[in-house]
Amino acid sequence: MVKMYGVTRVYAGGVQALRGVNLSIDKGEFVFVVGPSGAGKSTLLAMIYRGTVPTRGQVWVAGRNIARLRWHEVPLLRRRIGIVFQDFKLLPDRSVYDNVAFALEVIEVSRRDIAKRVPMALDMVGLAHKAQAMPDELAGGEQQRVAIARAIVNDPFIVIADEPTGNLDPDTSMDIMNLLCDINMRGTTVIMATHNQLVVDRLRRRVVQLDEGAVVRDELRGGYCGEA
């Protein structure tokens, strides 16, 4: 599903965000990417949706080398990947329904399909009753649910979540984690960068730990800090 071979990413100015990362993530896995700020977590995730390309090494997603994708193929890749961010990235002037529908409108899905798929996604995240609410009328956890609904509405094979619980309290964080676990249970690969020790320790999934751009631990059913 996702394979990285010796991936190094050097940003302008010489900052090395990733150093020789080797990683293989199979279909249906749930992977936490942990590490201190600046360890390269977001860069690692961005490699998968081609938010950036490796300076050296290769990244393969769904059997394609992402650096070799032609410009018109990048949007097609992204249509199969759901992305969730810490700051939700909702459009404040659109309702919950319209925010989710937006993801389908801009890839030219028919109106009939949109009317069918948006309620299903909202139902999945438990917000069917708030479809007409505006984002600023929702609590933080609810806003993140809208963002997750938008990420899954196009039935992606991977969901990438970059610190999705970063702005949420512990209880709300666990709700969001349960939701991501439900999505994973349906066969979708979930790759999540986080600082949230509580959720990592409680869920005991695969943990990939980065430090200064290098993978220092890759542990099945790991905790936030590792066995040591």
Add this chain to the structure above:
Amino acid sequence: MSEMSCEVDTAVKLRTMAMLGGQALRSLRKTPALTSIMVVMACMVAVSVFAVFAVNLTAIGRQLQSQVQIRVFLDQNAAVPDKEALGLSIKALPGVTKVEYVSKDEALSRLRLQMGDSGFFLVDLEHNPLPDSFDVSLAHAEDARAVAGEVWKLKGISDVIYGQKWVDNLVGALRVLWGITGAVACLALVGASLIVSNTIRLSVFARRKEIEIMKLVGATDGFILLPFVMEGLVIGIAGSFAATALVAAGYVGLVTWVKSVASFIPIIGDPIHMRLAVIGTVAFGAAAGLAGSAISVRRYLKV
């Protein structure tokens, strides 16, 4: 990656176009588009006015050049024994194709005809002040100076006039005028493009969040770009259309006025020229709009 592409039917395409058009219109309301339309209009008015001026003077110049003639006035005091012989002598000069005798009465009636309504002052003349003359046609306009020199040598001539010199001046002036028109057009194109580009930049900035999400969920570059390109095009067309309306209204007024008070000035007033001018100006404005959006889309919308 081909399995990832989704089937898009015509209805969806139409809806997409409507949606993108809607986005462009919403953008026009949000950003200072009206200001840029006004600036584009001002640029296009400047170009149009210069172009109208240049086109008309060129037409006049062409007409005058084709009519270069030498007019030989006969001395009214000295008795010219044989006008016919004089006419034949002129005809014999090299480069002369035709010599026509114009009596003073004929000259007056011609003048009346030429002046039309403006020639009212010619009606009450007590005596005809015009001299008898010969109209001498030439094979080549540039021979005028040489032929005029030869004619002066004949007896019984009071004056020889030919338009070549000022036609030459006019041609030079036209060249300068066209140069200025070209420069103004270039400046206008640059100015209009820059103002449109600035508007689009603001528009991109206002919608940066939407654009970011569009990119992340897999909207194509074309889908993201099109509303901005359309916005630039609309500003360019609207501005130049307003300019055309303004200049055309002014010009029609001018044509009417010129025809009533100075009908001898050959001002261009036919609808085909006008239509061409309107299409040209609007196309020019559209080009400026497109260029402007292209600049901003390339610089600020890295898709």
